Amino acid sequence: MIKAVMVMNTQGKPRLTKFYEFLVRKRQTQFSLFFFLPCLIRAENVSNFMEADSIFGPDSRLVYKHYATLYFVFVFDSSENELAMLDLIQVFVETLDKCFRNVCELDIVFNYSKLHTILDEIIFGGQVLETSSAEVMKVVEEISRQESASNSIGLVTKTVSGWRNR
Amino acid sequence: MDSLFQRSLDDIIKGLRHQQAGESAFVSKVLEEVRREIKSTDSHTKSTALQKLTYLHSICFVDMSWAAFHAIECISYPNFTHKKVGYLAISQSFQESTPVILLISNQLRKDLKSNVEVEVSLALECLSRIGNLDLCRDLTPEVFTLMASSRIPVRKKAIGVVLRLFGKYPDAVRVCFKRLVESLESSDSPPIVSAVIGVFCELASKDPKAYLPLAPEFYKILVDSRNNWVLIKVLKIFTKLAPLEPRLAKKIVEPICELMSKTGAKSLMFECIRTILTSLAEHESAVKLAAGRINELLIDEDPNLRYLGLHALAIVAPKHIWAVLENKEFVIKSLSDPDPNIKLESLRLVMEMVSESNVVEICRVLVNYATKSEPEFCNVILGSILSTCSNNVYEIIVDFDWYVSLLGEMSRIQHCQKGEEIENQLIDIGMRVQDVRPELVRVGRDLLMDPALLGNPFLHRILSAAAWLCGEYVEFIRNPVELMESLLQPRTSLLPPSVRAVYLESAFKALVFCLHSYLKSATSSDHSALGLSDPGVSSQSYDEFSGAHGENGEASGTTLIQENHITPDSVLHLLNLIDMAVGPLSGSYDVEIQERARNILGFTELIKPVLSDSLHPQDERHKQQVEASKMVRLLHDTFSDELGPVSMSAQGRVPVPDGLVLHENLADLEAVCGSSLPASSATISFEGSHNVEGATSIFISDQKEESEPSSESTSLLAEHRKRHGLYYLPSEKNTEHHEANNDYPPANELKSGVTVSNDAQDLAKLAEQSFLPKRKSKQVKARPVVVKLDEGDVLPISSKIPQAKDDSLSEAVRDVLLGNEADADTLTQKAAADSVIRKKGKEKLNAKEQEDDLDHMDSQSGTVQNPVKERSKRSSRKQNADEGDHGGDKGKQKRRHRHGKHRTREGVQNPPANVISQTPVPDLLL
16 A cells, blocks of 8 residues: 655655655654655665655655656555556656656646646555556546536636736 | 635745745745635635645645635535545545544535546545545445446546445445455456455455455466556465465466566566565475576666565575575675665675574674774664674574673774663673673673773763673672772763762672672681681681682682782772772762762771771781671672572562452552651661662571561552553563562661561572573583573563454455355344444434345345355355364454354355365365
């Protein structure tokens, strides 16, 4: 089971957090998490795994991957395969890439809810449900369609910024 | 108007990005806005506010529990975008304990039944994240329906949610399990199989036994599937199942080996290796193949693969150490790999390779390596050496002299932070292994002598152990005067008070020892001078004493003393040294130090006049000397009584004396202590030191006439200890120590306390019994005797409490897998009973729902009768196999009863031939 997914930049600023076991309750733990992880994450050309029992409870492992200015971190337990998790990060990033065409940190910063939508299609309640980025894209597009449909049915966009952006 | 100027999420993000320092001020400003906006009745305004809040919650970790109700409002909006915002907020922030969580039940049900696929997905996702008992119970029927949905994405999510249902509401198994198993066979749609296998993998990791009957289905997937994700999960399941059923292991070995050699995916290959090494380690040829693949991983360029290769070796090491030995060089070389994971893993492997024959060599290499590596890894190395060597009461150590000097060497390593562990081991070895004491004392002395070590706070614990050892086994010291000097050197002021107290105590012991041996040599020379005609009282007693001492195995010690005479000059020197070094400490602020310093000073005050006379030959000399020696002997006896390890359970074996009431409130203790404490603190005497060192015997034997503590307080303490054993220090020394405390007689309280001394004597006897036989067992030359207690070395761990939830889950699974017709009855009964117990108002509704489900299920089972029938056959056999297990369970008689009923019924149905083969794996497999 996957316990948590986190995306953060190299300075330790969180970009996305999703905890499938509700374990990080205290703000302080959350802060220290993002403070310490980038320190723990090591130089290039070393293995990407870490024992994470101390942070996430017993039987926790952590795998991270470094893309440009971002770290993608998955926390999982012994029912997942380490290398498969590494592949899954790749799937996630590939999907993001397809979705945003050459994804960069800014896309991730500004598309908070879309990020969640994509992730929810890949990981469902801590289990890996879909590993094909094409399939994920299909569903995500369907959801966007629904969203825009519901918005057009509703009143004209009302906020100043929404109006300004058009 | 409100919404016209509302900031969108993008605005917030931009705003946050432009804040350099005052981010928190910005956030609180936004929060203020959100609090206002979220109260709006306009759905758009509300959902935008909620979205902003969710964002801040997950990025800046602000609290959003207060907005729970608003999130619920949002999911009830018909607009999909708003609904989605609400669902995201709920799944990010709700916990099982969120008070309003039950309010979403109806909305979830509505969305689960929705025609819009993405809405159903949202609801399923939400349920899988926050579902608690009530939600899961209420929504099981809807999920059950969705599990048969024709829309693949919905169906696979419904299957995924089943895991949550089973975990929170085990009775859902009775409803959904059959459909879940059927989904295993839907080979036409890979996503479904993948989802189901994922669910079974999670379920099997908790209780593999219950899923053994499904082995044939898993096997089919293992052979047929081409999807690596699915195969990995199936392998995970088999890793759990194979150890339970040897025939299954035999069956799967071949396909797994084939998969391992054919696959190009490293993840799958690694999973195959892991499965073989963990669960199929008996199959020699398979392990050989796996070892070959591990070698490939080890030489790979990718550090991840190298790390996992070493990890795999660590798995195989306990059973097939040859696989590790084959790669010995690589493992040793990896110790210096830049990758910390690889380093740690190879260290683990090196420790696996340690055996009696090579422990010296390996430890030498590792200690050398530790001195060269960075502090953190250095301590990891030292820690693993310490734990490996002390494993199972120093099982692999043959040459204790070597090990003790290694401990000394390790303490001198610059970055060593393992003071506590080394301290414990030094003292532990000192007490367990008699033969090594001279070497221990030598090592301890070397550490104490070095003034540089006193400056390193990490070493203080070790120094404390060294000081204690040198004091306790002072008879092995070549030059006690030198020891005194190092114990009282000025730099000891750098030590923390607790350690300093130990130093002082040891100095006291050494002083008494010096005086004792001085007086002894003096009397013996007297003796020869006076001739045999006058057998002096003191010399006689000294002979007696030394005879008694010899029994304690100090023969070697006495010879040592004779080598270095203690001259009158050195005695004077010692007394002066004490005046100088200890004198100032009598005013120390630390009570421990002050008390001990005063003890020593009090003693020297007493002994000085008599001794100084005896130093100058006079007529009265003899008489004086007798007096002095009496005093010294008294103390020497106190200190020379040997401390033995005491079994953890020794206390429990002390019989409770008649007339003692143990089950009384501890409030009495206060009354007892209140009267005794001031009295005891008022006395300044040698008894204080005795108290610390924990030699029990002297007061019981010599000072019985003195007051004894009230039996009440002792027994209450004993009771307290029995009840709260956890909080008492576990080491043997302290057990004894504690006893000493219990027996410590408050000075001015006159009471006849025979019971207590009986207690203590019994205890002493028991303690002796518990380790004497082993100590006396033949003295092997190669390895000194290590005292082991028959049972008390480790705290007995209270038997684990089985988890109620898991139990009920696996029982439910078992019941369903049995597939018997009684299911229906039990289900309705149980559902009815459940609802009566759980929810007063809801029972009717629930029972109705459950019945609906039953109708569903019946119609289902009607269409797919075959597999069900087959399964029932298998499971009857499985039940027979399970019989043994059920015998052990207590407090489950009701359930057992039900099982029993099934068993008899099925026993009649099935031909006896089937019953005989007591294995749950069906023939189909074999």
